[in-house]
Amino acid sequence: MCGRYAASRRPEDLVGLFGVEKWEPEETLAPDWNVAPTKDVYAVLERPVKDAAEPCPVRQLRALKWGLVPSWAKSPEGGAKMINARAETVHEKPSYRRPFASRRCILPADGYYEWVTAAGERQLEEKGKRKRPRKQPYFVTPVDGSVMAMAGLYEFWRDRTLPDEHPRAWWVTCTVITTEADKEPFGGAARDEGPGSLAEIHPRMPLVLTEDRWASWLDPGRTDPDDLLPLLAPPPSGLLRAYPVATGVSDVRNNGPELLDELEAPEEGTLF
Numbered sequence: 001m002c003g004r005y006a007a008s009r010r011p012e013d014l015v016g017l018f019g020v021e022k023w024e025p026e027e028t029l030a031p032d033w034n035v036a037p038t039k040d041v042y043a044v045l046e047r048p049v050k051d052a053a054e055p056c057p058v059r060q061l062r063a064l065k066w067g068l069v070p071s072w073a074k075s076p077e078g079g080a081k082m083i084n085a086r087a088e089t090v091h092e093k094p095s096y097r098r099p100f101a102s103r104r105c106i107l108p109a110d111g112y113y114e115w116v117t118a119a120g121e122r123q124l125e126e127k128g129k130r131k132r133p134r135k136q137p138y139f140v141t142p143v144d145g146s147v148m149a150m151a152g153l154y155e156f157w158r159d160r161t162l163p164d165e166h167p168r169a170w171w172v173t174c175t176v177i178t179t180e181a182d183k184e185p186f187g188g189a190a191r192d193e194g195p196g197s198l199a200e201i202h203p204r205m206p207l208v209l210t211e212d213r214w215a216s217w218l219d220p221g222r223t224d225p226d227d228l229l230p231l232l233a234p235p236p237s238g239l240l241r242a243y244p245v246a247t248g249v250s251d252v253r254n255n256g257p258e259l260l261d262e263l264e265a266p267e268e269g270t271l272f
Contacts, residue, residue: 002084002150002176002206004249005112006033006139006260007041009147014061014108017147018044018214023061034255035109037083041066043154043174045105046218057220064105068175069157070095076157076171085153087179087207087232091225096175099153101223106209107152107176110260111141113249114202114242116195136266137249138194138201138242139259151177151207151217151232177232181205184237194244194266201242208235 008031015023029040043064046057068082082095090096116136142148154174162169181198182205195201209217209231216222217231244263248254 001114001178001202001204002112003037004252005035005150005206006110007031007035007108008033008110008257009108011042011061014042014044014147018061018106018108019059020044020061021059022049027061027063029063031257032255033110033257033259034249034252035066036252037067037080039066040064041107041174043105043107043152044218045103045154046220047103059218062172064154064172064174066175067173068095068099068153068155069171069173071098071155071157073157076159076173082175084178084204085175086204087151087177090153090177090232091229096153097225099155100228101225102220103154104217104220105152105154105174106214106218107150107174109148109150109206111139111148111240112150112206113137113139113245114198114205115250116201116266136194137245137247139245139249139262140198140201140205140240140242142239143241148206149209149211149214151209153177177207178204179207179232179234182234182237182240186238186241195242198240198242207232208239210235210239 011023011028029042035041040063043062045062046059048055049058066083067080069076085096090100152174154172157171159169181203183197183199185196198205213231222228244266245259247267249259
């Protein structure tokens with residue numbers, strides 16, 4: 001699962017890293033160390049530029065709303081519940097199969113937060129039942145400090161209550177694709193206490209795309225599901241590490257670089 005993440009990189013840095021050809025400065029977002037569903041987030045995508053002389057795909061950096069609203073939805077109210085799409089079924093679910101075929105994106109992040117789930121709670125979640133309150137938060141981030149490129153989808157939704165010229169007549173929303181959490185030991189130094197792998201924190205994790213897959217994932221000309229499914233393979237083990245952070249991140253009102261500060265041990269009173 002990915003229900004909260006950090007995205008503090010400057011747009012100028014993302015433009016260079018991902019080879020972006022078009023970015024509108026008016027879409028600049030403030031650094032966000034506690035990105036929650038329904039917030040605007042950066043997305044890298046490829047599509048033709050509106051009213052361009054040549055209808056060729058252009059790599060763009062866009063600000064989209066996190067929480068996908070299907071094009072056929074009657075209202076955008078369900079978007080907050082569609083922040084994640086499972087890699088195993090994304091090609092067949094009605095809400096995701098069309099954007100999977102031609103509207104794929106990359107959601108850049110510093111990393112994501114996950115809360116340790118005790119074994120009994122994990123079993124309930126895997127059965128689709130509500131968990132008890134979350135406990136110790138961990139921040140998961142690339143070992144080498146690079147940008148985490150999370151696989152995503154985006155979609156357009158037309159608000160029929162507004163005229164065509166209204167600036168909010170069209171919504172552009174997105175979702176993070178998730179996969180089974182890595183069961184191998186974390187990359188980097190081992191800890192004496194706490195989880196030793198992502199799977200010990202949570203059964204799901206965002207699908208992280210290594211750089212060699214970026215071009216293929218973003219290419220809107222690739223629409224055959226059989227051709228796209230291999231891109232959903234999990235990344236190699238050992239690329240990520242996780243460390244405990246203060247429980248202040250559990251409150252979406254808290255936002256600042258201190259949320260990423262590494263604790264030497266889980267906070268007193270929290271459980272693993």
